[in-house]
Structure formats: C-alpha cells, structure tokens
Amino acid sequence: MARKYFGTDGIRGLTNLSPMTAAMAMKVGMAAGTYFLRGDHRHRVVIGKDTRLSGYMLENAMVAGFTAVGMDVVMTGPLPTPAIAMLTQSMRADLGVMISASHNPYADNGIKLFGPDGYKLSDEAEAAIEAMIDGQVALAPAADIGRAKRIEDARGRYIHFAKSTFPTDLRLDGMRIVVDCANGAAYQVAPSALWELGADVVAIGVTPNGKNINDQVGSTHPQTLAETVVASGASIGIALDGDADRLIVVDETGTVVDGDQLMATIAGGWAREGRLHGGALVATVMSNLGLERHLSAQGIALARAKVGDRYVLERMRSDGCNVGGEQSGHIILSDYGTTGDGLVAALQILAEVRRDGRPASQVLRRFDPVPQLLKNVRFSGGKPLEADAVRAVIAEAEAELSGTGRLVIRPSGTEPVIRVMAEGDDAAQVEAVVDRICDAVRVAAG
16 A cells, blocks of 8 residues: 655655645654553653754644653754664664755755664554544643753764774874765764864865755765865765765765765675674665675675665665665664664775775775666656566566676656666667667657
8 A cells, every 4th residue: 555645764845845844744743652652651752853944843843743642852953864763772762753855955854753773664653653644643631741852962972872883993093084964964973073083174064054955065966075075185085965874985086986885895894804794785776786796706795675775774684684775875784773874884984994004096996887877767657667568678678688787677666757777798788778668668658
C-alpha cells in the first residue's frame, strides 16, 4: 500500500504547502508522540533542526503536538541529523526528530523520525503513524501535558562524540583543511571538531541566514570548495550537506572525490586493520562497477542494495556489515552510528590520509571508474517499463553488456521519471545503450 505522507526519508515538501505546513507538523507530533507512549515512565522526544527559516515554525508546531499528548520535549537547535540519532539514544529518549530537507533548497523542509534505538523508523511504524495523523488521538489531561526545554550543551556533546571516533594516536597538526558546511546544521560543530584535533581550519558555508542553506555550497555544489582548497594551499577539503549526513571530499589539486572512492578507502583501511565485518561493503545499485572490481581484488565483496540510505542500512544489518553507503556521499559506519554521518566519515578519511603520509590525491584515488551514464525520462502516466517494446530493448542491452558492464533501470520514488543507467568499459557503447532505452521509454510513454 502506497504511503500518503512518508517518502524514502521521512516527510518532505515545499514549506507552507501540504504536507509541509505547521498544522501537519503539529499532527505529526501528536501522532508520533502517541505511537511512542509506551510504559509508565516520563516520555521524552529530542528535536533538532538545520538552519532553514521554516525550522522555527515547524519546531514550535511539533513541540505543541508532542506536549499536547503528554510527551516532554528537548530542543537542541541546529545540529546534524546523526547528532539527533546519537542524542536520542544517549538521553534515553523515546523518539528523535530532525527537521531538515537535507541537500534541498531552503524553501523545502522535512521531518525525519528516529526510534529510541536511534534508527530511522520502519515502514510499518511510519504506516501506523500515518493512520493516526488522519485520525483522532487522545490529548493528555491538563496535569499530564508535556514540558519543553532547550539544552545548551548539545553541540559540545556531539563534538565530543565525533572526536572519539578519530584514532587516539593521531592528530591533525600541520594539515590545512577546508570544511564547507553548506550554511547548514554543522556550521558550528564541524569546524570546532577539526580545530580541536589540531587542524588549521578554513571554514566556508558557515554563515547561515535562513535562506542560503545549500546555496552554491555544500556537497552538491563542490566548486567553491575546490577553488578554496587550491587558493589556500590546503591538504584536503570536506563538504557536508544541509543536515551533514553526507560527505564529498576535494583533494589538494581541487579534484572532487565521490562516495565510491571514499567507501573504498574506508573499507580497505578497515579490512587491513581487521575491522571490516561481514567481508563486504554495502553500496547501492548505482555504485560504479570499478568499485566492485577494486574490492574484489582485495577479497572484499560488494553487496548492493536499493537506492536510499535506509535500504543500505537494512542490508548492513542483515549481512552483519559495518561499512556502507552511497555514491552521493551518504556513508554509514555502524561501529559509530545508526545513520549516515558526514563528519565521522570525514574523520575516517583524514585518519587514512594521515597514516599514509602521501597527498590526498594519491591516497583517495583507489580505482579508475568505468564509464557510467545516467539519463532521466519524464513520463505523464502509465507504466512504460512494462511495454513489450521497452522490455525487448532492455533485454538486448543486457545481452550486449553481459560480462563487460551493467544496466540499472528504475522509476524514481519521488517524481514521474524513469532513471536509465548503464556502465561498461566502452563509453560509446554505454551511451548508445542508454539512448536506445530512453527512446523506447519515450515512445511507450507517448
């Protein structure tokens, strides 16, 4: 059954349009609060947010919803998504909330929910909360209405946690590091953590005004970071996204290093130290074939999951793996957290560079990616992938790429788009295959 409000990563939309309104935020607070009222203890929810202007509105609405059903609220102010997951666990809270639309523009916002274990909610839990949003929930008696408070040391708690994941025998003295915080949730914590570890920090994207989050900065816009790294003579650059659960790196030459190379670096280092669990790295169907070949040469398997960090995490948990992520830079290190954490992943990368002693450009270029091409085909309705003509073209393409490449075709989960991706050793062949399939989909879609 299709969900009405929840997508692949919580509830998200344009602010002040359904479902991202103050009224809906209050209903979500009431429904989620009621769902997690279990036992006779005093119940608690931790609420964090990024730096979007609408965060104030949605935060206050959710506080009203949670307290109305009898749940106490702890507000942290702007903090990364992984910090909220961590604090939910450490404060023994019943629920965690992150108000953020991640790498989207400021006009969007979203609501992500974490259970008491710090993990994002299951599909079943989200479905149950959706049903309660559209129904009636019992309000608390006047004497049992929840209380709300803001804690002032949340940033310090997260900085201490992040630093604890960095090897105790290493420091960052002598390294000039440019960190781009996307004018988002990590604008205070990331520069501070790096400075406390000894780095010479050049910080950009650290002047949020409510409307400039992800605006030509951050992991989806690494050009400014690359220019700053080269101009300042830095050793490396680190780019986070709006809620800091994503990482992209720029080496000392200004070259962007994507999530596949970063995962290869971490997995290889952990395997060398005997720390890699499950004998595999978990990535998605979109990760480059070059990554798979590189890992195989080291005796490490690549387990592929559906696109979406929640599916990566599910596969990690089922296979007993502790390193996983996406090409886009969501990297999950389950030894340290329950969700992607850009700062913690960056510290693992910095540890590898520090121990190796060579420039980042040499340490982080683990493999040569095979040619990969992704194109989107928009359609207005129907199921074009089920058309006989499309299936025939796809079958021909799979046979053509057999042994030398891969084909991934999937409908988007958020918009009426078919995503067609192919990769292989022959760039011209890859482009021809993708174009043929896209043409067939367009014809089938009318």
